[in-house]
Amino acid sequence: MADSKPVESWLTDMDGVLVHEGTIVPGADEFINRLRASGKPFLVLTNNSIYTPRDLHARLAGIGLDVPEEAIWTSALATAKFLHGQRPGGTAYVIGEAGLTTALHQVGYILTDSSPDYVVLGETRSYSFEALTKAIRLINAGARFICTNPDETGPSPEGVLPAAGSVAALITKATGVEPYFVGKPNPLMMREALNALNAHSESTVMIGDRMDTDIKSGMEAGLRTVLVLSGLTQQSEVERYPYRPSRVAKSVAELIDEI
Structure with missing residues (x-):
């Protein structure tokens, strides 16, 4: 990355980069503190739409990581911004938690199960058969189908959990x-994150722990990418992909002095 333009803004994934199974990744607190002190714009990204x-x-903050509210960018916020741009003041039937419903309310969407413009599926820990049946029938009746993210599973201290992508597959199978x-x-x-920061792709770095989501999306958006090995992807797996990160680091602790 030394041959590129100076880094003026940063994007970073959350799970596997800053936190792992509910604890801070070593060095992540100092990394965030250095970002805040530098004055450089940054966003912490997450596909999780629950919160x-x-x-x-x-x-x-409860685990010791001080990330400002305005520096957090979720798939729920991205979904709401996308829908507002596509169909301002529209209607949606939502399966999800407060993170998603709040984001949609904030852009002026009406949540309804009566002939909605969209069925919007997000993460929840309480998927109900009744809600899924309703979603399937609304899609069959003509509602457009949106999902906050394609993740098939998510992490928890007890093991993997089914995520939005798995539930979306069920709805797709039925419709x-x-x-x-x-x-x-x-x-x-x-x-959308770049727009929120008023940043440019050629001077922005994306940090992530997954080749198939973080690094792929960063690369396709024209960003420099750093894969950290503190989450899901291991060093031995990098060569399996047809694309490469700009750099591989053990953790964000290696990047502190570059801010």
Whole structure:
């Protein structure tokens, strides 16, 4: 990355980069503190749509990581911005938690199960058969199908959990309709984050722990990318992919002195 333009802004994934299984990745607190002190714009990105930025700020603060609310960019926010741009003041039937419903309310969307413009699927820990049946029938009746992210599983201290991508597959199987996924690896989420920072791709770095989401979407958005080995992707797996990160680091601790 030394041959490129100076880094003026940073994007970083959250799970696997800053936190891992509910604890801070060593050096992540110093990394965030250095970013804040530098004055350079940055955003922490997450495909998780359950929580609002305020919720995530409080949860991160609880483990000792001070990330400002305005520096958190979720797939729920990206989904709401996308829908507002496509159909301002529209209607949606939502399966999800407060992070998603709040984001949609903030852009003026009405949540309804009566002939909505969209069925919007996000993460939740309480998927119900009744809600899924309703979503399937609304899609069959003509509602457009949106999903916040394609992740098939998510982490938890007890093991993997089914995530939005798995539930979306169930709905697709029942309707024959594929959703439009807004979150990573869709580079749209990166471009919206750049717009939020008023940043340029050629002077922005994306840090992530997954080749198939973080690095792919960063690369497709024209960003320099850093794969950290503190999360899901291991060094031995990097060569399996047809694309490469700009750099591989053990963790964000290696990047502190470059801010």
